[in-house]
Amino acid sequence: ETGVTQSPTHLIKTRGQQVTLRCSSQSGHNTVSWYQQALGQGPQFIFQYYREEENGRGNFPPRFSGLQFPNYSSELNVNALELDDSALYLCASSYISLMGNSPLHFGNGTRLTVT
Amino acid sequence: AQTVTQSQPEMSVQEAETVTLSCTYDTSESDYYLFWYKQPPSRQMILVIRQEAYKQQNATENRFSVNFQKAAKSFSLKISDSQLGDAAMYFCAYVGQGAQKLVFGQGTRLTINP
Numbered sequence: 001e002t003g004v005t006q007s008p009t010h011l012i013k014t015r016g017q018q019v020t021l022r023c024s025s026q027s028g029h030n031t032v033s034w035y036q037q038a039l040g041q042g043p044q045f046i047f048q049y050y051r052e053e054e055n056g057r058g059n060f061p062p063r064f065s066g067l068q069f070p071n072y073s074s075e076l077n078v079n080a081l082e083l084d085d086s087a088l089y090l091c092a093s094s095y096i097s098l099m100g101n102s103p104l105h106f107g108n109g110t111r112l113t114v115t
Numbered sequence: 116a117q118t119v120t121q122s123q124p125e126m127s128v129q130e131a132e133t134v135t136l137s138c139t140y141d142t143s144e145s146d147y148y149l150f151w152y153k154q155p156p157s158r159q160m161i162l163v164i165r166q167e168a169y170k171q172q173n174a175t176e177n178r179f180s181v182n183f184q185k186a187a188k189s190f191s192l193k194i195s196d197s198q199l200g201d202a203a204m205y206f207c208a209y210v211g212q213g214a215q216k217l218v219f220g221q222g223t224r225l226t227i228n229p
Contacts (some may be wrong), residue, residue, distance in 0.1 A: 042222050043206075
């Protein structure tokens with residue numbers, strides 16, 4: 001069983017640039033969620049994708065956008081980077097069915113630094 | 116909006132001893148799930164234990180158990196026979212029935228002293 005994998009592990013960008021983070025879901029999962037974890041804080045929900053559609057969104061501006069592909073992998077795109085976007089970005093996958101939702105399985109995250 | 120509060124930024128315990136991490140939450144929902152996640156330096160969030168709100172029996176996973184007090188909105192984690200590998204950040208988290216997002220607390224850093 002393949003777990004959740006994220007790439008890259010570390011990234012340094014300049015304020016105003018754009019960034020794309022990637023995530024491969026755990027085998028058998030159909031939902032992917034993205035979280036932002038600032039240093040010393042708990043993760044904050046960005047959004048979730050199910051069947052290639054956004055299925056819920058946290059309190060993040062539109063410059064945070066995402067995609068889910070037919071193989072359930074996902075991308076998180078952030079435009080016009082700001083210094084406060086520096087954080088650990090966590091991807092998590094789960095399985096949604098009529099019987100309910102499985103617990104989230106997380107990847108190791110991408111550490112984004114904006115200078 | 117739901118909130119999760121962990122009032123202990125740091126805790127330490129001697130190896131082989133027992134430690135309890137505290138968590139309180141606020142919600143108006145009656146059906147929900149509560150979780151404890153562990154985040155070691157590798158950064159991956161690892162599920163430790165899960166509790167369904169409709170179950171009165173406290174969840175247990177080997178050395179890990181919870182004390183779920185629904186009326187008090189309290190959800191503490193007890194780690195028995197602490198091991199060096201238990202050292203990590205521990206996060207309490209909440210999700211409503213059918214909801215999409217996990218709401219996390221601020222975390223408790225657990226140190227295990229040999």
